[in-house]
Amino acid sequence: MDSAFFFYLSAVGYFLAFVFYLLHLVGSPSDGQRSGLGIVATSQPWVLKETTWGKLATWTTLVTVLISTVGMVLRVLEMHRVSGMWMLPVTNTYETLAFFAWAIPLVYLLFEWRYKIKVVGAFVTGMAFLFIALASSPLLSSEVRPLVPALQSYWLVLHVLFTLGGEAFFAVAFGAGLVFLWLQRRGGNLQTLKMLDNLSYKAIALGFPFFTLGGLVFGAIWAQHAWGRYWGWDPKETWMLITWFFYALYLHVRVKWGWRDAKTAWLAVGGFAVAMFTWWGVNYLLAGLHSYAN
Amino acid sequence: MTCTACGTFNTPDSRFCKYCGVALQILCKACGTTNDPDSRFCKMCGVSLTAAAPAPPPRATELAIDGALRGKVAEVVKVLGGLNCGRCGYRTCAENALAIVRGEASPHSCVQGGEEAARQIRAILGHAERPSFGALLWEQLTSIKLAIVLIVVIVLLSVIGTLIPQGKDPLFYIASYGEAGTNIIKALLLDQLYHSWYFVSLLVLLALNTGACAIKRFRVSWELVSKPVESRTADEIAQLPTQAKLDAHLFEKLEEALKRWRYRVRREGTQLVAYKNLWGRLGIDILHASLIIILIGGIVGGILGFEDFQIAHKGEVFTVARGGFQVRVDDLRVEHYPDSGQVKDWYSTLTVIDGGREVFTKTIEVNEPLTYKGISLYQASFGSDWLGGAELTFRVERVSEGNAEPIGEITAKVGTTFPLEDGRTAKVVAFYPDFIVTEDRRPANRSQALNNPAAFIEVYNGDQREFTAWTFAQFPQFQHEFLGENPYRFYLVGMKAPEFTGLQIARNPGIPVIYAGFILLVFGLALNFYLPPRRLWAAVKESTLYVGGLGREPREFEPEFEEIMADLSPCPSSHPQSLSLRGKRGEGEGAGGLGPKEEITSHG
Numbered sequence: 008m009d010s011a012f013f014f015y016l017s018a019v020g021y022f023l024a025f026v027f028y029l030l031h032l033v034g035s036p037s038d039g040q041r042s043g044l045g046i047v048a049t050s051q052p053w054v055l056k057e058t059t060w061g062k063l064a065t066w067t068t069l070v071t072v073l074i075s076t077v078g079m080v081l082r083v084l085e086m087h088r089v090s091g092m093w094m095l096p097v098t099n100t101y102e103t104l105a106f107f108a109w110a111i112p113l114v115y116l117l118f119e120w121r122y123k124i125k126v127v128g129a130f131v132t133g134m135a136f137l138f139i140a141l142a143s144s145p146l147l148s149s150e151v152r153p154l155v156p157a158l159q160s161y162w163l164v165l166h167v168l169f170t171l172g173g174e175a176f177f178a179v180a181f182g183a184g185l186v187f188l189w190l191q192r193r194g195g196n197l198q199t200l201k202m203l204d205n206l207s208y209k210a211i212a213l214g215f216p217f218f219t220l221g222g223l224v225f226g227a228i229w230a231q232h233a234w235g236r237y238w239g240w241d242p243k244e245t246w247m248l249i250t251w252f253f254y255a256l257y258l259h260v261r262v263k264w265g266w267r268d269a270k271t272a273w274l275a276v277g278g279f280a281v282a283m284f285t286w287w288g289v290n291y292l293l294a295g296l297h298s299y300a301n
Numbered sequence: 302m303t304c305t306a307c308g309t310f311n312t313p314d315s316r317f318c319k320y321c322g323v324a325l326q327i328l329c330k331a332c333g334t335t336n337d338p339d340s341r342f343c344k345m346c347g348v349s350l351t352a353a354a355p356a357p358p359p360r361a362t363e364l365a366i367d368g369a370l371r372g373k374v375a376e377v378v379k380v381l382g383g384l385n386c387g388r389c390g391y392r393t394c395a396e397n398a399l400a401i402v403r404g405e406a407s408p409h410s411c412v413q414g415g416e417e418a419a420r421q422i423r424a425i426l427g428h429a430e431r432p433s434f435g436a437l438l439w440e441q442l443t444s445i446k447l448a449i450v451l452i453v454v455i456v457l458l459s460v461i462g463t464l465i466p467q468g469k470d471p472l473f474y475i476a477s478y479g480e481a482g483t484n485i486i487k488a489l490l491l492d493q494l495y496h497s498w499y500f501v502s503l504l505v506l507l508a509l510n511t512g513a514c515a516i517k518r519f520r521v522s523w524e525l526v527s528k529p530v531e532s533r534t535a536d537e538i539a540q541l542p543t544q545a546k547l548d549a550h551l552f553e554k555l556e557e558a559l560k561r562w563r564y565r566v567r568r569e570g571t572q573l574v575a576y577k578n579l580w581g582r583l584g585i586d587i588l589h590a591s592l593i594i595i596l597i598g599g600i601v602g603g604i605l606g607f608e609d610f611q612i613a614h615k616g617e618v619f620t621v622a623r624g625g626f627q628v629r630v631d632d633l634r635v636e637h638y639p640d641s642g643q644v645k646d647w648y649s650t651l652t653v654i655d656g657g658r659e660v661f662t663k664t665i666e667v668n669e670p671l672t673y674k675g676i677s678l679y680q681a682s683f684g685s686d687w688l689g690g691a692e693l694t695f696r697v698e699r700v701s702e703g704n705a706e707p708i709g710e711i712t713a714k715v716g717t718t719f720p721l722e723d724g725r726t727a728k729v730v731a732f733y734p735d736f737i738v739t740e741d742r743r744p745a746n747r748s749q750a751l752n753n754p755a756a757f758i759e760v761y762n763g764d765q766r767e768f769t770a771w772t773f774a775q776f777p778q779f780q781h782e783f784l785g786e787n788p789y790r791f792y793l794v795g796m797k798a799p800e801f802t803g804l805q806i807a808r809n810p811g812i813p814v815i816y817a818g819f820i821l822l823v824f825g826l827a828l829n830f831y832l833p834p835r836r837l838w839a840a841v842k843e844s845t846l847y848v849g850g851l852g853r854e855p856r857e858f859e860p861e862f863e864e865i866m867a868d869l870s871p872c873p874s875s876h877p878q879s880l881s882l883r884g885k886r887g888e889g890e891g892a893g894g895l896g897p898k899e900e901i902t903s904h905g
Contacts, residue, residue: 233668259445261446
């Protein structure tokens with residue numbers, strides 16, 4: 008049983024959690040105040056009445072995250088066996104996908120525990136499933152391959168860890184933004200919408216420092232250490248800056264104009280799309296020093 | 302009176318600025334000296350400062366507005382926009398409009414509307430005077446709106462720079478975009494976009510704007526963090542954008558709840574002051590200052606630093622001109638992974654020689670540079686110098702009567718001649734690591750990599766050139782299919798070339814500045830987002846407990862405030878609105894705390 012097996016198992020787990028969250032959403036009983044999602048509680052109307060499906064969904068997600076963690080630990084050991092180096096599993100596309108699929112539900116669980124909001128759960132586990140399914144698909148090899156010279160550095164670990172960690176928060180904000188837009192379209196409860204907007208904002212606010220540290224700071228320090236220049240305006244670096252500006256814009260328009268509705272939801276959605284382009288689009292669609300695909 | 306910290310116009314009896322909350326100075330009417338807000342007598346001339354405190358201004362909905370003013374108020378409300386954001390200090394745009402028309406608030410009071418709104422409002426009020434051009438310019442330069450516009454433009458330009466490859470040979474652009482396209486690219490500097498004057502100007506402008514906003518903001522920040530938080534009366538609390546009215550008996554419960562929420566609580570009779578993370582306010586100031594520091598570091602590095610690339614072979618000594626020292630390459634080494642044969646790392650052993658004396662020796666590898674006198678040498682690449690003296694191995698066959706017979710293998714350097722048989726000699730004229738034929742039928746290299754190795758040989762009989770042969774390592778059949786008549790066949794079976802190391806030599810004196818900026822940036826971000834400041838006041842008046850507070854900005858504090866209120870009344874009533882929130886809702890149209898409700902519906 009190697010790491011690939013556990014990652015594959017986690018794909019199954021996330022899919023189950025996804026189904027359970029969906030069942031929780033449609034199956035929640037309402038109590039007088041019906042508003043599209045059967046929302047109940049008075050001072051916190053975004054909290055759906057707890058159902059068996061809901062409990063099952065949360066537990067399944069938690070267990071799957073643990074399975075994922077086992078996979079990650081095994082991967083560390085496998086990498087050491089192949090190359091003699093101790094590295095966290097963030098060295099290639101397969102590993103970073105698996106890492107992301109682990110980080111997003113973990114961050115989401117923290118928000119669920121704090122804000123008791125489960126409407127975003129289906130979306131988050133669905134996303135995690137897609138990422139780990141992509142990794143486990145025939146498109147990517149799960150083989151542990153030793154690192155090219157440029158990647159042999161603990162700056163790599165710091166850079167990827169904090170960047171993806173920050174983006175896991177952005178992913179939750181992305182989910183909240185999408186649910187906001189969908190709910191608004193079908194006329195959902197206003198306090199739920201307000202809560203979703205808050206959730207998006209909180210997620211971005213908490214993730215932004217991580218993302219800055221990982222993407223810009225550690226990325227620049229690593230580039231300086233490896234290539235002798237901390238900033239070269241190559242496509243990867245430039246798009247990272249664009250993503251950073253995008254989220255900075257999100258924060259500034261809230262301050263300046265008090266935007267708190269569909270406009271900011273779209274920005275939360277758009278920002279994540281830009282972040283994903285920085286991760287994928289640059290490698291496979293644009294060329295440069297950073298592009299390991301070429 | 303005008304707040305000295307943020308410039309907002311406040312009514313004369315206000316003790317605190319409506320917008321930034323700073324305690325206002327009292328101006329002595331006799332001698333003009335500024336006094337602390339709680340002074341009763343002027344410290345300079347002794348005149349009594351406090352007249353009998355007038356009643357606080359009645360709220361808009363309690364007033365009868367006379368007909369002439371009513372129309373003006375309606376027009377001003379339209380200009381203000383109806384967002385009810387609360388940043389002018391009034392709960393609703395209607396209240397602010399009324400105050401403006403009555404002369405109690407300034408036309409500039411609307412943060413949302415800014416200069417544009419102020420101009421329109423002045424027109425409605427019939428004011429003649431206009432602010433100076435300098436004031437207008439300053440207003441625009443120090444606005445967040447400019448920052449937003451600049452960021453959007455910089456982002457768009459940056460995207461273009463990633464779609465058009467930067468810094469390439471003109472031939473590359475002609476090949477990719479054609480002659481016309483290349484002319485446009487060159488004219489607009491799109492091949493050097495990030496170093497173009499317009500792009501750099503935008504960055505500088507953004508830096509200036511950030512600096513100006515930071516200075517403006519820091520004046521308020523300093524007032525807020527350096528002075529103790531003063532208590533407020535019930536009427537002052539009622540004016541806050543985030544506030545509620547509760548039953549007076551909840552006072553103790555509130556104090557306990559606030560302590561549970563980790564507030565520092567100070568009780569003064571029937572008044573209460575609670576706060577936490579006051580220093581968190583400086584987070585934004587620090588992080589914006591850090592951005593400017595980073596930019597300065599970048600400029601310093603750009604001006605005073607340099608970047609060079611050096612290729613060197615084993616045993617070679619090269620000079621680093623800018624440092625006045627030399628470097629000798631003692632050894633070059635490639636290490637491979639045992640199983641896969643894949644490259645594991647490149648190593649160069651370098652010795653630094655300064656003034657004829659060997660200073661030190663270090664073996665560098667990728668991610669592990671050498672530094673001397675502030676100049677660093679990075680292991681950037683590695684390769685074989687195929688064009689600088691390759692050594693080729695041929696398997697030679699003699700052809701007689703249609704039969705080919707191998708006569709041995711020979712290794713020779715490019716440019717040398719080796720003997721064949723019977724007085725014949727063969728000269729290895731040229732070697733092409735990546736052979737192609739150009740449009741005008743000439744041999745050339747597509748790249749420097751060993752993609753299609755080819756050699757050109759001339760065979761001489763005495764002094765006479767007898768025949769020539771091309772031979773391709775990947776296409777041995779070329780020898781017997783196309784050159785079958787030649788008396789000798791040459792198969793290219795091996796090639797070696799001296800290895801070289803590719804070193805990036807660079808110095809960037811801006812690095813320490815930039816790293817300092819990075820630290821401050823992350824520190825500022827963490828401070829701002831993880832430790833947001835909170836100030837909360839409570840006061841009992843008659844049988845009502847007035848509670849209100851300010852966070853990073855009025856709206857950001859709302860969710861926490863509502864949770865604290867919910868904490869006080871845990872039992873939900875059958876009515877969908879809980880007891881604690883009723884106070885806010887009872888205030889009438891769009892109380893600041895629930896303004897977004899109206900936004901959400903109107904923008905649906």
